[in-house]
Amino acid sequence: MSDLARDFGSFEELAMPLFAKLYNFAYWLMQDRAAAEDLVQETYMKALRGFSSFQQGTNFRAWMYKILRNTFLTTKAGLKAGSFVSFDSDDDKLSEPTAAGTPESVLLARVEVETIQSALEKLPVKFREIILLCDLEEMSYQEIADTLSIPPGTVMSRLSRARKALRALLTAKLQVESQ
Amino acid sequence: MSCDAWRDKLDTYVDGDPSQGDLANLEAHLRTCPSCAADALDRMRIKRITQVAAATRYAPSPQFRLRIEKSIQKRGKQVWTFTWIRVAAAAVALVLILTSVVLWTQHSVRQQTLAELLDLHVATMASANPVDVISTDRHTVKPWFQGKIPFTFNLPELQNSPFKLVGGRVMYLKHYAGAQLLFELRNHRLSVFIIQDQPGLVPLAMGVTTTRQMAFNLETWSEGGLRYVVVGDAAPEDIHQLSELLRVAGHS
Numbered sequence: 001m002s003d004l005a006r007d008f009g010s011f012e013e014l015a016m017p018l019f020a021k022l023y024n025f026a027y028w029l030m031q032d033r034a035a036a037e038d039l040v041q042e043t044y045m046k047a048l049r050g051f052s053s054f055q056q057g058t059n060f061r062a063w064m065y066k067i068l069r070n071t072f073l074t075t076k077a078g079l080k081a082g083s084f085v086s087f088d089s090d091d092d093k094l095s096e097p098t099a100a101g102t103p104e105s106v107l108l109a110r111v112e113v114e115t116i117q118s119a120l121e122k123l124p125v126k127f128r129e130i131i132l133l134c135d136l137e138e139m140s141y142q143e144i145a146d147t148l149s150i151p152p153g154t155v156m157s158r159l160s161r162a163r164k165a166l167r168a169l170l171t172a173k174l175q176v177e178s179q
Numbered sequence: 180m181s182c183d184a185w186r187d188k189l190d191t192y193v194d195g196d197p198s199q200g201d202l203a204n205l206e207a208h209l210r211t212c213p214s215c216a217a218d219a220l221d222r223m224r225i226k227r228i229t230q231v232a233a234a235t236r237y238a239p240s241p242q243f244r245l246r247i248e249k250s251i252q253k254r255g256k257q258v259w260t261f262t263w264i265r266v267a268a269a270a271v272a273l274v275l276i277l278t279s280v281v282l283w284t285q286h287s288v289r290q291q292t293l294a295e296l297l298d299l300h301v302a303t304m305a306s307a308n309p310v311d312v313i314s315t316d317r318h319t320v321k322p323w324f325q326g327k328i329p330f331t332f333n334l335p336e337l338q339n340s341p342f343k344l345v346g347g348r349v350m351y352l353k354h355y356a357g358a359q360l361l362f363e364l365r366n367h368r369l370s371v372f373i374i375q376d377q378p379g380l381v382p383l384a385m386g387v388t389t390t391r392q393m394a395f396n397l398e399t400w401s402e403g404g405l406r407y408v409v410v411g412d413a414a415p416e417d418i419h420q421l422s423e424l425l426r427v428a429g430h431s
Contacts, residue, residue, distance in 0.1 A: 012251050019247065020239055027237035037243055044247050048254055111225060116232040134194060135226050136233040141196050160190050167225065 011051045014060050015044065021137065022068055028132055029072050029081075029125060039075065043068040062139070065147045069129065081125030111170055119169040127162035134159055180208070185215050193222045292352070293408070297395055299350055299359065300370040300410045309368075310346030310361050320347045320360065328356045332373050332405060335428035341365070342421055353377075362421060369411030369421060376406040389415060398422045402429050 022043065027036040047054075047067050054063055072078040120128055133139045133147060144159075145152045185208050191197040192205050209216045303309045312323040317334035324331070327349050337344060345361040350372065357374035389398045396418045399408045407429075409422045 012248070015251075016248065019244060023239040023243070024234065024237045028233065033237075036237070037239075040239070040243075041247060041250065044251065045254065048251055111228055113228060113232040113235075116225070116228050117236060120229070120233060131229060132233055135229045138230075141191075141194070156190065159194075160187070163190065163222070163225070166229075167221075170225070 011048055015047060015064060018061060018064055022064060025065070025129075025132060025137070026068060026072070028120070028128060029069075030075070030077050031121065032077075035075070035077065039068065039072055042071050046071060059143060059146065061137075062143045062146045065133070065137070065139075066149070069147060077125070110174060115170060115173055116166075119166055119173060122169055123162065123165060126158070127165050130155070130159050131162050131166060180204075182212060182215050185212070186218060189215070189219050189222055192219060193226055293390070293397060293399075295352060296370075296372050296408050297393060297397075297410060299352075299372070300395070303348075303359065303361065303370060304368060309348070310359075311348040313346040315344045317344060320344060323347065324349070324358050328358055330373075330375060330405060332358065333428040333431060334360070335424035337362075337424070340420075340424060341417075342369075342424070364411075364413050364417055364421070367411055367413040367417070369409060369413060369418065371421070371425060372406075372408040372410070374406050374408075376401045376404050389419070391415075400426070402426065405429075 019040075023036060023040050026039040026043070027033065030036045030039055043064065047064055050067075054060065073081075120131070123131070130144065130148070133144045134141075139147065141152045141155045141159075144155045148155070150158070185205060188197060188201055188205055191201065197205065209219060312320055314320050314323075317336070321332070321334055324347065334344065341364055343363040345363055345368070347358055347360045350357050350359040352372070352374050355375055355377060357372060360371040360373070362369045362371065388400070389396070391397070395410055395412055396415045397408060397410045398415075398418050399406065400422070401407070407422070407425060409418050409425070411418060
């Protein structure tokens, strides 16, 4: 078998196991089935074309997510998401973490899957993607940094803000439901 | 350290990514601080439910998966085919270049050889003693070459033709000995060169070739391992007529 044929074979072996997860991640970003399919298809074609430049032994999963995420940023939804400014600024107006025994903590104890799904959909894309990469894909901070092309320190601060925003949305929703 | 400072580290604790020093101190603090411990539990719970909520949300259709798999395989075949086309194109180009070089080289050698024979003819015309054996009788001229050149040849009967044999001499082309015969046609003098058909000497192995060089007309052909070249300032038809006579004689 030629090197070229082996390349395509090994690409398929590495990339297809990630297919369902990449699609799920793409859908979370695009919030539309057809747009998510287009995004995944373009990601796979770009990855295939650039597979020869992928360094064997490095993190293939992070490489694929990075291609998907960079492709997303060129879509209409991605450009809109990119117009959000200063996610990582210190000018944080979000609520502080809750303490034990507070009404917020009591409310959060009632969080269910549907509530989280609804809150995630309302989150800005940059918060949504970092929560998904960390909590869903269980990537390390370094992997997230590689995928999003940001320093690990920024991963930690952005993740902290994303979670505060998520908790604020959950609390607000649960408060409305409890009234 | 205040609880606020510890809470800043809770995310790394929940995500399993704290430094070793932080981990031990944080766990010690959580054992003594119910507020921070409750916060850590909230975060863990939200993280766990987020994982479930996000993971089960969207699944690709089997048709879409199939489409992607086919795209990868098709793309692989396209690149493979394209690569072969490029290799084949490069091979064809190489063959064309090599053929061109060979043909150009052959043409160059041929031109050089013909020019050399032409020079010999011109030098013979200018010479006071153009031939070494002077005779109109072919049975005198042909035997004269015996022992002087490494081959023999036949001369035509010229009684009923406009041509007259003048004589002959030994000539050399690229160190190979050959025969130069001189004929007369009215006021024209024609040289006939007969040499061994060495590979590369006059690369016109097949068929009869007529050409015009420096206003002289030439006809050349190969037969029986010998190369014949007829050259002179007569018309191409006359050159051809003498050539035909020589070819007929060669067959007899």
